Amino acid sequence: MQSDIKRLSLILLFAPFALWILLLIILPHLGMVVLSLREKVAPRVYEFGFGNYIDFINEPIYWNTLLRTGSMSILVTILALLIGFPIAYYIAKIAGRRSRGALFLLCLIPLWVSDLIRAFGWILLLRETGVFSSFLQWSGMVSEPIEFLYNDVTVVMGLVYTVILFMIVPLVSTLDGMDDAMIEAGYNLGGNGYTVLRRIIVPYAMPGIVSGCIVVFMMTAGSYLTPILLGGKNSSWFTEQIYDQFITRFNWESGAAFGFLLLAFTSFVVWLGLKLSGQTLANTVAKS
Template sequence: MFRQLSERFGHPLAMAILTLLGMWLIVMVTLPQLQMIDYSFRPNLLPAQRGGPEDGWTLGNYVTLFDNEIHRAIFFKTLWSSVLVTLLTLVVSYPLAYYLAKVATPRQAALCILLLIIPFWINEILRTYSWFIILAFRGPLNEILLALGLIERPIRFLSGDAGVMVGMVYAYILFMVFPLYNAIESLDDNQIRAARDLGAGSIRTHRRIVIPHAKPGIATGCIMTFMLAAGSYAVPALLGSPGSRWFTQIIYNWFFEGGNWNQGAAYAFLLLVLCIGFMSLVMKFFKVGLGDIAK
């Protein structure tokens, strides 16, 4: 990496870039994570008790999760719900990415990408709140369905997890579409034509040609979408009901309402381990490495 940067920018500038990158990784990534881990293994003590005999590493903060039935249920519910959000986003994004990469003309593709990006110029909270208005009990969606005669009475879309799922798929669709688009765009069109000339239908062509080639993009999109969904706070807070709480809301409560940073750090570290484990499983399932994903 240093040699490539030196050839492009020169030795001094390459050294400066790597130094700034290293400082950023240490100060903004490594040190906060290490501090969070240290917090998670220490009890929540008064300032006068810190440094005393009770101030030592303990697993008590982690045991709390497994002793608390409600928190444990929310933890596993967040896991499966994040997986479901990832699968739904993949199902929605794959046809769109294929259309952009192989079907649409350059002008059509540019217009579609622009239409996808423009809503993301708005803050995530405002975009999420717009779905709150759309899915409300007397919101536009219910009014349209009532006017068309498809339903007899308004539906409470925000009473369960449905609103959260819709909001998350919308919020993170770009993180799935663009990796898929980049992977599919690099596929040689002659391979698709050859498969069709040999009698393969659309489903078989995608299963045998397109999807295997797009594995790095699928893996990247799934990892990014899952991690964003599992770590989301705004979407479940705005679109979720009291019975559809997310694990990040529990972490927020420990930090800012309960004032127990040590317990919150333990829960946050468990969520981080969950995301790393999911990333490893996806990479193993699709048989890709970090180098493939980085492309």
């Protein structure tokens, strides 16, 4: 009787999650795979084949875009980590108990505004007739308007700005769980600031670093709005290719193949990153 109730409550708790995974993640992806394996031989006539994938390999612009998206996403992830770690460390370890909450809240505030509006905010600042350009002209440093938008630096900066919070949150929560005595022990046993950071703080924060990096990398590689709005049509982000295939060229089969390739590629990069850093999902993400 008791165990029946337990089982029922488990099923009830588990059901929404299972439905979500099944209906919104697994089924659509299976559909994508099926779709991507259809070749269009004539209008409304399809047959099974790897044609869409072969097209991808034969056209350098496609896989160049994918590699470019991957490498820029890695750059964004590294920058977000380098900028986010000191912020997280300050919030978790240095700030007083009262200011900690306020600082954390300050980090969250940008999330209250949608991605789109934030991207338009950047556009207002950076476009040719925008605030920065006007200011530089007014101060006499430059004589002509400068276009800050539509280059890679702007895209990377915009992406770092959008995703850095997802780096800070897991870092703060792992660093928060670290006993201050451990850092003091690191110094007490003869370590200098660098040794303590490298041998104690970073290894301890590794679960947070790994999960932050995975989330940030996945979000960046899959982002669409920021690269398009800040990088323009020539930002060559892979999601833009997918959009083109689905919407502009109405080639769903090819779009599905690209979508699947993006998933496979980002998963591969994450796997490679875990291998290279000697971490596993089980003892990092599962722990953070």
